Amino acid sequence: MTPKKKRRSAVAFVESPLQFLSALESHEPTEDLLIRARANAKGMTSFLDAFDPAWLPKNVRLERDGAKPGVLRKTNFDRIYLGDACSGQVHKALALAYLERRMPEVVILDDGLATYSAIEILTAKRGPLVRPRQKLKASRTVMAAHVADRLRHLATVGKLRWHTALPVAKPLRKAFLKSGGEITRHQFEHLQTLPTGGSHPRDNPVIGSSLAADGLIDAFAYRAWVDDIIDTHGSITYYPHRRETEEFLADLAQDERVRIKHLGLPIELRLINLPPDSTIRSLPSTAAVSLAVLNPDVTIDVTEIPAKWWTGASPDSLRKSLNAQSVKADDDS
Numbered sequence: 001m002t003p004k005k006k007r008r009s010a011v012a013f014v015e016s017p018l019q020f021l022s023a024l025e026s027h028e029p030t031e032d033l034l035i036r037a038r039a040n041a042k043g044m045t046s047f048l049d050a051f052d053p054a055w056l057p058k059n060v061r062l063e064r065d066g067a068k069p070g071v072l073r074k075t076n077f078d079r080i081y082l083g084d085a086c087s088g089q090v091h092k093a094l095a096l097a098y099l100e101r102r103m104p105e106v107v108i109l110d111d112g113l114a115t116y117s118a119i120e121i122l123t124a125k126r127g128p129l130v131r132p133r134q135k136l137k138a139s140r141t142v143m144a145a146h147v148a149d150r151l152r153h154l155a156t157v158g159k160l161r162w163h164t165a166l167p168v169a170k171p172l173r174k175a176f177l178k179s180g181g182e183i184t185r186h187q188f189e190h191l192q193t194l195p196t197g198g199s200h201p202r203d204n205p206v207i208g209s210s211l212a213a214d215g216l217i218d219a220f221a222y223r224a225w226v227d228d229i230i231d232t233h234g235s236i237t238y239y240p241h242r243r244e245t246e247e248f249l250a251d252l253a254q255d256e257r258v259r260i261k262h263l264g265l266p267i268e269l270r271l272i273n274l275p276p277d278s279t280i281r282s283l284p285s286t287a288a289v290s291l292a293v294l295n296p297d298v299t300i301d302v303t304e305i306p307a308k309w310w311t312g313a314s315p316d317s318l319r320k321s322l323n324a325q326s327v328k329a330d331d332d333s
Contacts, residue, residue, distance in 0.1 A: 007032055007059075012081035012109070013067040013090050015041040016242075017266040018286060019083025022109035024057060025186040026081055026163045032059045033081075038066035038089065043242030050265045055194050072097035079105045081163075085118040086131045088140060091147045103150055105159040110166055112286040119162060122151055123175040155180035165293050166286070187293050191268060203237040203259075205271060207282035210243040217309040219248070222283075225303065229281055230257050236281075239267050267291070274298050 008031040012023035015038040027033045039045050048064060056062065065071070067090045072080075082090060085108055094103070108118065114131060121127050128144035129151075130136060136144060154160040161182040168183065176183060206229055212222035230236055235257040240249055242263075253260050263270055267287050271280065276297035282288040283303055292300045 008078040009075060010034070010079040010081060011036060011071065011075070011077045012083065013087070013093070014038070014081075014083035014109070015044065015066070015087060015089075016083065016111065017043065017047045018268075018290075019109050019111055020047070020051075021188070021191055021266060021268060022111075022163070022165075023081050023083065024060070024190050025165070025188060026107055026109060027057055027060055027190075029057075029059070031079065033057075033061075034071075035060065035062045036066055036068075036071060037062060037064050039064035040066075047263075047265060057190060067093040069093045069096040077104055079107060081107045081109055083109045084111050085122075085151070086114070086129045086134070086144070088143075091129070091140075091143045094147050094150070095143050098150070103154060103159075105161070106151060106154055108160070108162040108164075110164050110286065113166075113284070115162075115164070115166065116172065119172060119176055121148060122155065122160070122181070123172070123179045125152075152179065158182070166289055188268065188290065192272065192294065194269065194272075204233055204235060205274075205278070205280050206236045206238050207267060207280060207285060207287050208238060208240040208244050209283045209285060210241040211283065211305070213241065213243045213245055213248070215311055217305060218311060221306075221309045223248075223252075225283075226252065227255075230255065233281075235259070237261050239263060239270070268294060271295070 008028070010027070010031045010033045012026070012033060012035045014020045014023050014035060020035065020037060023033070023035055037044060037048060039048060053062065067087065069092065072093055080103070084090060108115070111118070117132055118129060121129055126145075127148060128136070128141050129148040130141070130144050151160055156179070158180060160180065161184060162176065163184045163186060165186050165188060173183060206226065209222065211217040212219040226238070237259045238252065239261055240263075249260055252258055261270075268290050271291055272294050274280070274295055278295075279299040279301055280288070280291055281301045281303070283305060288300050288302050291298070
């Protein structure tokens, strides 16, 4: 009689809807997965309230408590999934729980285009895991550097993986693999099984961007881009980013040609069933990439960000990274 294999246990720390969906895609049938969602992160409460628990795969359960050292001390997980590798809450949980213990396998999930920055940091020999433009107190910088070093060590022993649906440029892919990390891919296989509602090409969908709200691009230039789409293509359905301001959206809604559709659920769930003759318009974004994976027959019209739009608040590397993104496949150039 063949002995029954022990089930693996895993925990995922997620702070955004995309990270949550990425955790579902990363989950393996042979593991019991606990998703710890940070419910007080912007946009997460409405998403979690709208997400049907019946959509969770078998052996996946959800808690709204976020990353805490206690959950890691209580259970010896075989694997940890990280939605935001630069999260201070995650850093604290990992640092305190594994100060004198070996860390299990860690899997980096997609966290928007910011994931590229995190992977670049992990392929470097040193440096803290911080977001572009982020200013940290000395104590937080030390903790971010400590966690980065622990993850780099995991790569050297074959215990660091990046599970992604994003296109990965050849230099970044080679650097991460050279560090010892592993890259695995998904195409939102689980998401495509969910019974989500469809949309129609007449909706003329436009994906909102956080770049203006975050002060990275000029707000007037961004609004002019939206207005130009309306003037050229007619009425639109505008899907706001969760960080866009109420003031901007209220002003935009005064145009009778604009229908603003607050999501609750991620845009990947809302626009998964668009018919092939549809066109989605967007600035460079993770949503544009993931929707191209989900809807290969739909046109994704991505506008490259002109140099004059940038406010100077972002590093050159971020600007180049955003504009270089393909929405179709890995870039081997």
